[in-house]
Amino acid sequence: MSTFPSDIEIAQNATMSHIKDIAKKINISEDDLEFYGKYKAKLPLHLQQENPKGKLILVSAMSPTKYGEGKTTMSIGLTDGLNYIGKKAIAVLREPSLGPVFGLKGGAAGGGYVQVLPMEDINLHFTGDFSAIEKANNLLSAVIDNNLQNSKYSLNLDPKSIAWKRVMDMNDRSLRQIIIGVGAKANGTMREDGFNITPASEVMAILCLAKDLEDLKFRLGNIFVGKTVDGKAIFARDLNVVGAMATLLKDAIKPNLVQTIDGNPAILHGGPFASIAQGTNTAIATKMGLSLGDYVVTEAGFGADLGAEKFLHIKCEQSGLKPDAVVLVATIRAIKHHAGLVAEDFKTENVSAIEKGFCNLERHIENMQQFGLNPVVCINAFPDDTQAEYDKLKELCATKGVTAIVSTAFAHGGKGSAEVAQKVIAEIEKGTANYKPLYQSSDSIEHKINVVAKTIYGANSVEFSPKSKTQLKMINDLGFGHFSICMAKTPASFSDNEKLIGRPANFDITVREFEISSGAGFVVPLLGDVMRMPGLPAIPNAERIDIDNEGRITGLS
Template sequence: MSKIPSDIEIAQNATISHIKEIASKINVTEDDLEYYGKFKAKLPLHLQKENPQGKLILVTAMSPTKYGEGKTTMTIGLTDGLNTIGKKAIAVLREPSLGPVFGLKGGAAGGGFAQVIPMEDINLHFTGDFSAIEKANNLLSAIIDNHLQNPKSSLHLDPKSIAWKRVMDMNDRSLRQIIIGVGGKANGTMREDGFNITPASEVMAILCLSKDLEDLKKRLGNIFVGKSIDGKAIFARDLNVVGAMAVLLKDALKPNLVQTLEGNPAILHGGPFASIAQGTNSVIATKMGLSLGEYVVTEAGFGADLGAEKFFHIKCGQSGLKPDVVVIVATIKAIKYHSGLGEESLNSTDSFAIEKGFCNLEKHIENIQKFGINPVVCINAFPDDTSDEYEKLKALCLSKGVNAIVSTAFADGGKGAAKLAAQVVEAANSLNNNYKPLYKTTDGLEHKIKTIATEIYGAAGVEFSSKSRTQLKMINDLGFNAFSVCMAKTPSSFSDNEKLLGRPTNFSITVREFEIASGAGFIIPLLGDVMRMPGLPSFPNAEKIDIDIDGKISGLS
């Protein structure tokens, strides 16, 4: 038996076109391209229209497992599938973070024969967007601490009230809580601080929600920094740093054009995680894709309880975008896993486990239907799956009024997703979808949190720690109660306990504390033990990655 090539081997052996050829497919001229080598380019903001006419397809998934459901792979495969059947489709994706690349999850450029390329560049530094976001974030931190040590500062910042954290695009748990020194020998003081990972930075969220440079600067100015010693709210605009932050972000605000393995256009921009941030690419990139193509296939991170919910309430709520279709990615192995089947039995045929584990996918289907959209289920095919298992899962989906289509895009590229593409086109042109959010931003924060917890997670209720109660009062006093909610919780379960698989019932979630993202326009409740700076696994992917003397990279996945 011949060796199955790895993702990076497939990508490195692919025929890659000059990026100007990809741009021409969506009627973008060479003059509009800002080249980053031969195979990557920045796109100017004027290519986005305010009310684009393309169809918006959101790809989400059931609750993820450690085996991977292939959501990004299916997103890219569906894009290629749509082009295979003669549609003008563009993939609009997030950029990968170095944390997962060197950690456990790996890269985010797809897999098998459904990838975006150049894979190595995309998964590593790419066009420097993350670095720019990191620098802008940490410039604000430096300016804050400069005010704290400057006796001539008129802001009189209270060190104990500082709500802004530094960021770094790496999984480094030792930086979650740190003590920093402020000032010199004469007036030096110490204060508590900490790092979030760059995808959790509010600057990342702001960049992904801004519609243009003017909006970016306004949002940066609205970042809540802390309070003065007399209780006055202090914002980034009060520190006179917004202009400098915007200068650092001027290029990062422009989306990036690359291509799929089959030479179809893909726009990558932004990269917030869905477990600890809003989990979707930028509004600018999505509107640009909808302005340049007939169909945009985009994704929202992790399961639909996180990424899709935030896509609807945060991204759509702030931008006016509305999805035409939602695709939920599922795998036979993940269904079995959520049935409680042991790891040693996941590759064996078990119809009962399919029926039992369907409860997880069922809840995600019901959740999407609550938003007024009847989803399409994409069954990501794996070699150990059987036709009987596919038919069982299809029948269960049909009982919920949903069609399930098997996709072999990982092995077969676009042609393996052609049937899925045809079903998605039919759904996109259906008059049955009537998208609507589950809450209004004018609702109180507690109401919005409880709506998500009860309607989306299936929780019996919400508990608030004493710390979060104190913070909630402050948030309301600051006038931030009309913001959206961006829940930070484990992606592995509907609950805030990652061990509760399937479709748990009779549980409550606990809001441990809040973080404020006033520039982004949302409040972040932290549930359970979720951290906004992840740690590395026992054996991180970084140990496998290498480069030879000819510059060829290996070990990326």
């Protein structure tokens, strides 16, 4: 019995086209390409239009499990499926972070026969965007601490008030809380600090929401740093470092063009996590895709309670974008997980488990409908699924007014998603999508949190810790009450407790503390015990990755 090849084996055996030939498919001149070798290129900002004519398709999912539901895979598969049925479609996706690549989840270049290429480059350093974001973030950190030591030019910052953290694109829990200082010879003082992972950097958020270089600089200048000893708010612009930060980002602001295994164009740009950041690719890349193609397929990270909610309340509200269709990815095994089954039981047909576990997907469907968007459910097929289980899931979705269609794109490429693509086109042509936010910018921060917690998650109430109450008062005193909220919580549950699977009820959520992203235009309520610097699992993926003398990489997924 033959074994299905691994993702990296499929990617390494794929035949890639020169990136200039991929660019021709969407009418990009070779003169507009900044080549990073044969198969990657940066795209100039002038290719984006302010009001593009393309149709936007948002892909999200039910609450994820540790087994992986394949949301990126289905996004790429849908793009290839649309092209397979004769549409001009572009995938516009996030860039992978090294943290998950070497940690638990692995890379984010798709899987099977629906991947973006070159897979190894994309999952590793790619075109250096994450490095530039990290350096810009940490330059500000260095300048802040330098100002603390320089009596002649000091802004008189209160070290205890400094809100800005360093970042690194690696899972390293030991850096969550650190003590820094330069010692007595420089009249230095020790202070508490910490690291977030690079996808959670406000610089990443700013890059993803900025319209152009001018807007990028404006937003960087609005980064809240801390307060002086007499209570005056200090921003990055006060440290005269915005120009240098923007200079480090001069190439990172340009989207990256690559290709799918089927030879279709894909634009990758930005990479915030949806559990601890806003979880969607850049507005620049999305508008550029909509300017170059008739359809854009984009992904919002983790479940729709996180990625899609933030896509709609943050990205859409700031950019003016609106989805023309929504796709929710589901798997039979994830449904069984939310029914309480364990992995050993997934291979056995269990229609009653589909009935029990549907409650999780059901809530995500209802949530999208609250936004005025009726989703299509894409069932990512796995070998152990049965037709009876598919039929039951389709039947349950139909009771919510939603069509569910099986995709075999993982095994068959774009052809395996052709039926999903046709259904999505039919939904778009109905013209019934009518996106509306669930809260207004004029609402208080407390009200916005309550709306998301109660309306999206299903919580009974929201509790605020003493620390968060103090921070909330400061947020309002600083005039940030009109900001959006970017909830940070476990992706495994609607609640802030990852053990509450399915569709939990009668639970409360707790806001532990806040982080301020004033340049990005949102505040981050941290729920439960979520951390913005993840840790490694007991056996990280890094232990399986290697490279031989010919430069051939193994173990990457």
